[in-house]
Amino acid sequence: MSSSSFPPTRAVGRGPAWYRGDCHVHSVHSDGELTPEEVALQARGARLDFIATTEHNSAAPPGAWGHLAADDFLIVLGEEVTTATGHWLALGIDPGEVVDWNHQAGDGLVDQRLDQVHRGGGLCVAAHPHAPYPSGDFMFPFRGFDVVEVWNGLWTSDRPWNADNEAALAEWGRSLAADIRTGSWRPAMGNSDTHVEGQIGIPHTVVFAEELSTDAILAGIRAGRSWIAESADVDVSLGAHAHGRVAGVGEELATHGGQVEVQVAVRGVPVGTVSFHTDRGKVHRVPLPGEGADAVQWATTAEDSAFVRVEVRHPDGHVAALTNPIILT
Known part of the structure; x- marks a missing residue:
């Protein structure tokens, strides 16, 4: 399997800067309606600097994304690990890598999956903790996860905000006081959870990174050097x-x-x-x-x-x- 069929892990970028990106994106390779070409085109139109591919329980196919990367556009490989008791994002995984989704809250297996991602330098994100559908509620403890997706754009209409996001934000906000005092706080991030046209970048995360690379972007997110915007106009x-x-x-x-x-x-x-x-x-x-x-x-x-x-x-x-x-x- 040629590595050239996958996107490079580094783009030219602007050096140390604030970069805008959407780390929860689906295409026709899972349950999305857009081709990778359409996703990339709409991401560029939304003025994003990077995206992460997060198909459900599967790796990005070889040849699907590599040709869409550019000097000013980074594509991070990831997966949405879709379990019966919550979804989470594995960001920065290797080409062809799949994180097993056959685990659930209470069986003790999630730590092994988190360790797998962390050993490769990846990031683990608790996704849409209060999503309004079966398996959408996040029932795992946040311990071991690096980031919490407090703002998810999938189930919104006129504006990218709803009661489920409000609940996730409140839960995260309440945890900060205790977590900061113990040095173990988890940053917040926001993503579109794109499945159809017009969703990408609403919202997205703005990250300060030393360069436009997978490692640097994930390091900025992990450190909380980031904020969330409803669009690139903000x-x-x-x-x-x-x-x-x-x-x-x-x-x-x-x-x-x-x-x-x-x-x-x-x-x-x-x-x-x-x-x-x-x-x-x-x-x-x-x-x-x-x-x-x-x-x-x-x-x-x-x-x-x-x-x-x-x-x-x-x-x-x-x-x-x-x-x-x-x-x-």
């Missing part, structure tokens, strides 16, 4: 400042007991709100200042806030973007 910048030091999403800021200035700038959502969330829950909420206006600011301390993350919502309450936390120490 851009969010979150930073925390203390005593001349600056930290961004997924990073740690040593405050030495001083005040922390948190600043967030949003583009592409002219009307709505920004809310600030810490280990005390939602602590501050302000209207968006509008296009071209100054950034929204908020002040706190590490004593009051073990971390800070933000959510950007439309007037109807639907999420437009959300970030992983900045850790304050």
Whole structure:
């Protein structure tokens, strides 16, 4: 089997940069309606820099995706491991590799499957934890998984948000306080779960990576150097400042007991709100200042806030973007 029939693991890219990607995508090679060519074309149209192929319980076929990669477009190999008690994504697996799906919550076998992916440098994502169909509810413990897909676009209509995503976000948000204190927090990500035309990139994850490669993208996701956008029209910048030091999403800021200035700038959502969330829950909420206006600011301390993350919502309450936390120490 020639490796040239599979996409390369590195693209030219833009060097260290923020890259937009959708890591939950199906084609006609499982239960999707789009060919790989159509998926790639629509991903490029959605202004994505990378996608991951995640067919149900099967490897990407040789020759299906390799010719669609480009200097500015990375294709990551993956699988949606579809079990009777929840689905999860294995990202960054080897060409032809299949992760066995014959396991379920309580039988003790999932750890072996997670280890298989981790040994190869891959990433394990708990997918759509509250999906509204049999086997969609995620019944495995999050322990051992690297990331939680809190925003899944498959079962949405006019906008990529619904009650199932709201429940997944709330569950993840509640876990952050305890997990951050133990150094074992899991970043959030968002994906479209594309099956039909017009879904791809709604939503997607924006990742800071050292280069446009499988290893670098997965490292950025694993570290939480990422945020989630409903489309490429939306851009969010979150930073925390203390005593001349600056930290961004997924990073740690040593405050030495001083005040922390948190600043967030949003583009592409002219009307709505920004809310600030810490280990005390939602602590501050302000209207968006509008296009071209100054950034929204908020002040706190590490004593009051073990971390800070933000959510950007439309007037109807639907999420437009959300970030992983900045850790304050």
